[in-house]
Amino acid sequence: MGSSDTVISIDAMGGDLGPAAVVEGMAKSAEVNPNIRFIVHGDRAELEAQIAKRRIADRCEIRHTEDVVTMHEKPSHVMRHGKGTSMWSAIDAVRAGEATVCVSCGNTGALMAVSMIRLRKVPGVNRPAIACLWPSRNPSGFNVMLDVGADIRADQDDLLQYALMGLSYARNGFGIARPRIGLLNVGTEEHKGRAELKVANEMIEAAAEFNDFDYVGFVEGGDIPSDRVDVIVTDGFTGNVALKTAEGTANLISEGLREAFKFSPLSRIAALLAYTSLQRLKKRIDPRQVNGGVFLGLNGTVVKSHGAADATGVSAAIKLAFQLAQTGFSEKLAARVASATDAGQIAKPAKETPDAEKGKSST
Amino acid sequence: MGSSDTVISIDAMGGDLGPAAVVEGMAKSAEVNPNIRFIVHGDRAELEAQIAKRRIADRCEIRHTEDVVTMHEKPSHVMRHGKGTSMWSAIDAVRAGEATVCVSCGNTGALMAVSMIRLRKVPGVNRPAIACLWPSRNPSGFNVMLDVGADIRADQDDLLQYALMGLSYARNGFGIARPRIGLLNVGTEEHKGRAELKVANEMIEAAAEFNDFDYVGFVEGGDIPSDRVDVIVTDGFTGNVALKTAEGTANLISEGLREAFKFSPLSRIAALLAYTSLQRLKKRIDPRQVNGGVFLGLNGTVVKSHGAADATGVSAAIKLAFQLAQTGFSEKLAARVASATDAGQIAKPAKETPDAEKGKSST
Incomplete structure (x- = not known):
């Protein structure tokens, strides 16, 4: 080799x-x-x-x-x-x-x-996460969401770690220099949601400055495919339900479309004429094109x-x-999490951990 | 009058x-x-x-x-x-x-x-719920899901109450004599999910016999629009995220369809020919046709x-x-919940509560 x-x-x-x-x-x-x-x-x-x-x-x-x-x-x-x-x-x-x-x-x-x-687990990571890619309105065509099912629980510290892991993933996997990160909730106002989400909201906000990402705050289910965010952070239970709900919705609509186009001779002709355009759409939202859940942490x-x-x-x-x-994604992610943990708070990474020394300096 | x-x-x-x-x-x-x-x-x-x-x-x-x-x-x-x-x-x-x-x-x-x-609140109800209608493969065209956002918390007792309230709603609102009820989770196996879901799973199972409904057990996000269930029970946080995620997915696909049909002269003609069929599909998944979240409890x-x-x-x-x-839905729901609460467990309704006397006997 x-x-x-x-x-x-x-x-x-x-x-x-x-x-x-x-x-x-x-x-x-x-x-x-x-x-x-x-x-x-x-x-x-x-x-x-x-x-x-x-x-x-x-x-x-x-x-x-x-x-x-x-x-x-x-x-x-x-x-x-x-x-x-x-x-x-x-x-x-x-x-x-x-x-x-x-x-x-x-x-x-x-x-x-x-x-x-x-x-x-990487030192400092409490719960690993699974990150998936989600078809979106961003120029890249997708957003990153985590956790979509590694663990059914996540407290505020886990959610902060997910944000940092999602940051490393978006930067190293897809070259997004300054990802925009959002925290999934049932409303965008600061007073909404569970207690741990309100704390995580402040922790991720505080982490943004020293980790070179933009924190857009709370986002809702409808924002997951939007172009106002690159990375969506949530617990694995909610993330898994959202992912499967979206797949189920897409399947329901696809079935409906197929039936609609079969309905009359006219609509069958329409389906033929629209074939190329529909294939283009299918490719855009085709899960095969963005295949790969990544285990982080x-x-x-x-x-x-x-x-x-x-x-x-x-x-x-x-x-x-x-x-x-x-x-060198794995090493960079480890360094990113370690720097946040070593400091006991969210601070600028001072040095890489030994494990990360073979990685490059930008985490 | x-x-x-x-x-x-x-x-x-x-x-x-x-x-x-x-x-x-x-x-x-x-x-x-x-x-x-x-x-x-x-x-x-x-x-x-x-x-x-x-x-x-x-x-x-x-x-x-x-x-x-x-x-x-x-x-x-x-x-x-x-x-x-x-x-x-x-x-x-x-x-x-x-x-x-x-x-x-x-x-x-x-x-x-x-x-x-x-x-x-109705006596015996801890948390009221919002039930929504969800386009589905059932002959009626929709399923009932609750809670979709009245409360962000729900323990096992709340989830059982949601099942009973959803039962009353499906029966009285839509004439489904023996609704099939499922509990939303991240997998269908009994060992999956949060602790309160495992307990609620057993409680709802036990309640099915004396309350004349079929309990299908755990369902996943992809099952929400399916024809194997009529009522989906979940906490208001998860339900709200799922609802907004489905709306967001449907909007993304609709946009994609519109763009696909605008792409070329041929696809514009196709759009004209397919107009009636697409309108039929649109009507089927049109939220206006199944408009109305109902506050229960x-x-x-x-x-x-x-x-x-x-x-x-x-x-x-x-x-x-x-x-x-x-x-007489409101009275029947109250009687249904009261009978479960009075018994201190899930038993056959013995008598209606005073509030419910004006209602009919079948709850």
């Missing part, structure tokens, strides 16, 4: 479409990105066949594993018995420093559980691709993983 | 479009419903002119008020100084028993605050129409108010 290559660890077995879709996604990424290499975890015979078919054997190292984590296995069971799985092996390659980022289409709960015990980065992701979706997740690896 | 007429108390002043839209909505309802009459609260001169224009003077009694609650007034301020407003007067007509249901397009927080102090029913409601929206809210008045 070239010394400037970035190595991504791939759990090839967990997705709904099996290793064929995952390897096809890897091939798509390899084709456009000469600096990417893979350590691929799963059944050797099956992977060798798929990799040969896609002609990327020179970019892959295969690690054979016997077991697979299924979608319905309980995280607690996988934590105890998951050692021989492709998921465990894929995370361990990041733990060992052989790869920078792990990508998996597998069971989210199990992936978070194994990531927690193998990679451990661990010693190493894990990208959770959608379980049903096809090659396009897997490739999008790998692209995100590569971008995060390139910018 | 005929003795069989149902009287609805109307706050004519609080909506974004002013009393003209409200009176036009009243006229629409009066035209199709010979058994409806109104007590209308607001500026007498303006109301007289609008009512004469719509020729419904024989169906209306005007109560002059000097003041209006604006959209940005704080509930606490309106509670102290709101006595001369059309909102206060409209609720007081229900308190006095002159009207059965109050309809207002005004400020939600203020309307709930005034409703609470003037109508008081008070001694009297209050229907909150959308602030921006036009005559169609106001008329839909009045139709809902009429239906609730006809079925």
Whole structure:
């Protein structure tokens, strides 16, 4: 492998479409990105066949594993018995420093559980979070929201950490120099919401100055896809409900559209004429284009691709993983959180923590 | 007034479009419903002119008020100084028993605050709730969700009460004999979610048998518009975020559709051809068709129409108010909650409470 290559660890077995879709996604990424290499975890015979078919054997190292984590296995069971799985092996390659980022289409709960015990939390982080991308009116086409389901609880300190982790992610993952951060609530007035939200509101406001972000204050559910914010902070319960509600709403409307266009001969012709325009819209709000929930707050980065992701979706997740690896995201996030924790309050980062020394100075 | 007429108390002043839209909505309802009459609260001169224009003077009694609650007034301020407003007067007509249901397009927080102090909570209800209608795949076209923002907190007892209140509402408002009730969570497995949800899950399950509803267990955000449930129970914080997130998602997609159809000459022609079909879809997911958040758990029913409601929206809210008045909904809900509370557990209603004696026996 070239010394400037970035190595991504791939759990090839967990997705709904099996290793064929995952390897096809890897091939798509390899084709456009000469600096990417893979350590691929799963059944050797099956992977060798798929990799040969896609002609990327020179970019892959295969690690054979016997077991697979299924979608319905309980995280607690996988934590105890998951050692021989492709998921465990894929995370361990990041733990060992052989790869920078792990990508998996597998069971989210199990992936978070194994990531927690193998990679451990960054010093100063109480609760890791899952950040997702949300189609939005911003020029980039999406916003970042966290936590969308790593933990069902979050107090004011956790919400502040989410803000700082979301800041690092938006800056390193998407090059937004000065992200605008909002805190999800049931109204934008300062007197609204739960007690911990009012405290977090003041804490994040205070943190903005020394961490180079803009705090826009409370935002509502309707603001999640808006262009007045880049990062939306919330607890994992609310974030998960909001995410699934939005997906459910989009599905309901899509179904309605399909029915509407089937209704009469005239509307069928209309559907044909509008085909290109509708495909353009579909692409814009297509979750495959912005595929990849990222686990934040661990010693190493894990990208959770959608379980049903096809090659396009897997490739999008790998692209995100590569971008995060390139910018030294994991180390910068650790330094950002550590600086806030060391100071016992929110202050300008004085120095990086030892763990972060290999990272660059801008966190 | 005929003795069989149902009287609805109307706050004519609080909506974004002013009393003209409200009176036009009243006229629409009066035209199709010979058994409806109104007590209308607001500026007498303006109301007289609008009512004469719509020729419904024989169906209306005007109560002059000097003041209006604006959209940005704080509930606490309106509670102290709101006595001369059309909102206060409209609720007081229900308190006095002159009207059965109050309809207002005004400020939600203020309307709930005034409703609470003037109508008081039903004995046994800890937190009143706001129930909204949600476009769904059910034959009726919508599901009921509560609480969507009356209170930001709800413990297990509150969630059980919401289930019982939602049950009464679905049965009396929409004639669903045996509603299917679900509890919103971040997963459908029993071990998921916050502690109070796990307890509420068992309590609602136990209540199902003696209260003639089907409990479907935990549901996720994506299930809110589904046809496997009629009533979704959640706390007011989560419910409000989910509602606004769904509205925001629908708006984003609508904008995208409009842009897609404007993109090329071909897509403009397509938009023309598809016009009727798209209007049909729009109507199906049009919030105006299912307009009306209902305040549950008070001694009297209050229907909150959308602030921006036009005559169609106001008329839909009045139709809902009429239906609730006809079925003696308020008394039945009180009896349902009281029977659960009296028993100290969930048991078959033994007798109605005094307040409920004027209602019918099926709660």
